[in-house]
Amino acid sequence: MDASRFFAQSYAEARRKFLAAAERAGLEVHSRMHPLRGRDGEALALDVARFGPHDAPALLIVSSGCHGVEGFCGSGVQGALLADPAFHAAARTAGVAVLYLHALNPWGFSWWRRTTHENVDLNRNFHDFHRPLPRNEAYDRLAHLIVPPTWPPAPEVQAELMAYAGQHGERALQAAVTGGQYDHPQGLFYGGRAPTWSHVTLRHVLQEQAQPCTRLGWIDLHTGLGPNGVGERIFACRDDPAALARARAWWGDGVTSIYDGSSTSALLTGLMWLAAYDECPQAEYTGIALEYGTVPVAEVIDALRADQWLENHPEVEDDALRAAIKRRVRDAFYTDTDDWKRRVIEQGLEAAHQAVTGLSGR
Template sequence: MHSTHATRHFSGSYAEARRKFLDAASDRQASVQTYPMDGHVGALGEALATDTAYLGTPGADKLLIVSSGTHGPEGFCGSGCQVALLKDADLMARLERAGVALLLVHAVNPYGFSHLHRTNEDNIDLNRNHIDFGAPLPVNPAYADVEPFVLPPQWPPTAADDAAMAAYIEKHGVRGYRAAVTTGQYTSPDGVFYGGTAPSWSNRTMRSILRQHGAAARHVAWIDVHTGLGPYGHGEKIYPGRPDGLPRALAWWGADVFAPFEGTSASADVTGPVVTIVYDECPQASATLMGLEFGTLPDLQVLDRLRADTWLRRHPEAPDAQQRAIRRDLRDAFYCDNEEWKGMVLGQARVVMLQTLQGLQKAV
């Protein structure tokens, strides 16, 4: 995994990423399953699916899950990590010797990956969708105050919109602004960071994948690869699980594990991350969870590009040139298509995989 070879594991489109993943899984003789997404096609007219590759004894006691593409174009990074892992003979041999099964989930959100939307086919942010829909929906009262200037009628925003945002930040601080916008909201279906009102296709698909492969596991480690928060090229180890699992995460992955509920992470303390379904679907297992988040552009710049993407969904009549620019900007916010960044990503991802393998190996 030298950075000079880093680029070959990454792809320029969902279709290419899917092909590389399936080829690498086949070369490794993994057990592959495909969950086709009916009723939707990709940006190039291609079929959409979530694919899984499983290596190891079926029903293994110890399971390492690595998932990609929860947030659409963040899949470019996650897919590259998965392909590199499949091609890493040393790591694969270590997993086998340790008796740890590996489950790779490619493109949790295939629609967003292909169409370059962070959200899914229904504008749902999947990391806000994995909640108990039998209970009252989470309430984010601050969202209504910020939506008018976060998603103004025209794009780019006017000076008045920018002034309204500046006034809000002056009063509530940047953290308060980011929390209002990004924590998740369940009231505005065409707004930002919308969590939905029912389990999405991806939610239902992920649960069935987990029930199938994790039902017998006593120890599950799950790494969900993300991009777009934190310093350029740095992989922040975000702990999105229950508080009682944090000491184990720190023991496995080191002192630089940050938990949103402690206020130390680049991420807001969000409702309903995908990885938390492990508590529902594998209650018998001890779960050690990580959002591995690679920085790209400055946070507020990423947020502005997300706002533009959501605005575009509200305004399909926008001129073609503007649509193309917004799509391209969004992709660049979540994927730095250069050798240096990809090398940083793969180096850090490999360290995390090794640490996780060591942790699982010692778990009793």
């Protein structure tokens, strides 16, 4: 398989490929247009394509681009699924509809940012904002080090972060930085103080597309954690033993969980997938985040630190520095090699076929 043909070098190209693949598969696309334009002046949208009848008892969601720049990977997997008649035939036979959500955060995809245009991490943004938000006291303590006043960071900044890791452990540092925070709007992994455009739009799509089903599966495609090219299957439900057992029955005993510490991911707050319980209470929900490794997590976090520093300093006139930071971000979430793309597609197709089998009840 020439996996590279499913991938793109820009959001605009990825969107064109998705729309063309959906058309070839005979699927109608409904586009939710974003209020802003992309990096190259292009229109931005959450594009929704459905295979199967609206009243199907079982529905599989396959989504990309929750974290913007991670959409290069997810869009490629979606393109491969759309081009695989055996996958759609299996879904039809099993009575499973498939809902493709392309670019949940199209602005971040286009601008090579992990965040939405509100500088919000979409997968930390799903809260009841009428209630008190979680506190991340460890992030509060480290905020001035995580996004420092200058880039590259001064040696003493790095030394303080390493001292924290030495005292509390690397996992504790990862949790402090990535778990989610709600008090530093110019910081990393900021969950926001209100629902983002992507948050609201996704809820509307779930209300329209997923309320008739009684069994709901979800594969949300991500990158940036774990060994290069390895797709970790991370449990993406509430902390529910029955749902975890179901996920492992579908996708294998290797499914990890943020709740028991088996995942490379830290315990997170404001998870996007929990919207399935709010908008589709009639359905038995089972989901995973399929998280593909790229570069070591320390390199990923440093790339995000640099990118946030750049976002906080629009006055920077060094074009070479800007270009280097943006390229580093993209490379942290997208390994642009044929081998990585092949492995991504193989694992994505396998996970999707397994989900169809699980949803069929066989």
